[in-house]
Amino acid sequence: MTATPILTPTPILTVAGVVHAYGDKPVLRGVDLTLTPGEIYALLGPNGAGKTTLIKTICGRLRPDAGTVALKGQDPARVPAARACLGLAPQEIALYGHLTVAENLAAFASLAGIAAKAVPAAVERALTLTRTVDRAHVPIRHLSGGYQRRANIAAAIVHQPSLLILDEPTVGVDVDAREALDAVVRGLRDIGVAVLLVTHDLEQAGALADRVGFLRDGRMMLEGEPRALIAEAFGVQMEVLVELLAEPDAAGELRLAAEGLVRATRRAHLWTRLDVDGYAAAGRLDKRLRKAGLIPREIRVRQPSLQNLFTLVAERKQAA
Ligand SMILES: Nc1ncnc2c1ncn2[C@@H]1O[C@H](COP(=O)(O)OP(=O)(O)OP(=O)(O)O)[C@@H](O)[C@H]1O
């Protein structure tokens, strides 16, 4: 019997041992990152971790002090053609507000060097892929946040790049519009585009990404498939989420802390802990909290999320 060879797809992007300092402040301390066609990768990390700096080295706008970046095997800082296979949708909407979506795309297509007779087809394709056809003739400044984000992506893909980089695409986007945005990203992945998503939105990363990487202090702390990373870190533990009817007083806060509950978000009265006993633990917790005068509106038991993993990675670092 002959063994079937396992075909490893050729990476579109290879970052190897990249080091960068601003003056004497080290920001990237040896970062590796590989993306293959048709893969969605979410780059996560706290403010100041070095995410934007890494993106700049990938775009060839910043030459690393050490290490290499290769786009389709070529250095984007030296070979302009290497940059052509990359599309960047920046965090700030980078479109002409008074021009329509279609006019913007035509302008971007010309800037990207697309021949005049090929521009209409390129514009049409970008509109379709980003589900903005129905707003093609509306000026950017009259669009909702969600449509502006998608138009921003349309401008980034009009020259048909193999790698699309999205910097914080969900800023200023409501829940419905976010789903539309996610669908656009999946659609691009399905036609073979590699997507590098820089985000603080862990929920979006968990829903979209084939792989995630946690960057912290210029180092990749953890990388892999979200489900596998979560399973490895938490085993059979479940997350117990307690939503309280009201904000607890100081004594209530102490009680919650004694139960191992930590605040999940500041907005809602939401508290969280991990427990191997999941539902049974939630039942017991409910009784004890009520006895202490802390009335839950809802207690949920669910699989640990990327948010739990993010917290764990942050704590590990502090303990080290
Ligand atoms: N041009 C610059 N000159 C000097 N220091 C800089 C410069 N740009 C960024 N830094 C510093 O480098 C570090 C990493 O910045 P970077 O913008 O890459 O982080 P980030 O992960 O993108 O953060 P955020 O989530 O806030 O966007 C920060 O401490 C930042 O202050």
Ligand SMILES: [Mg+2]
């Ligand atoms: Mg940044």
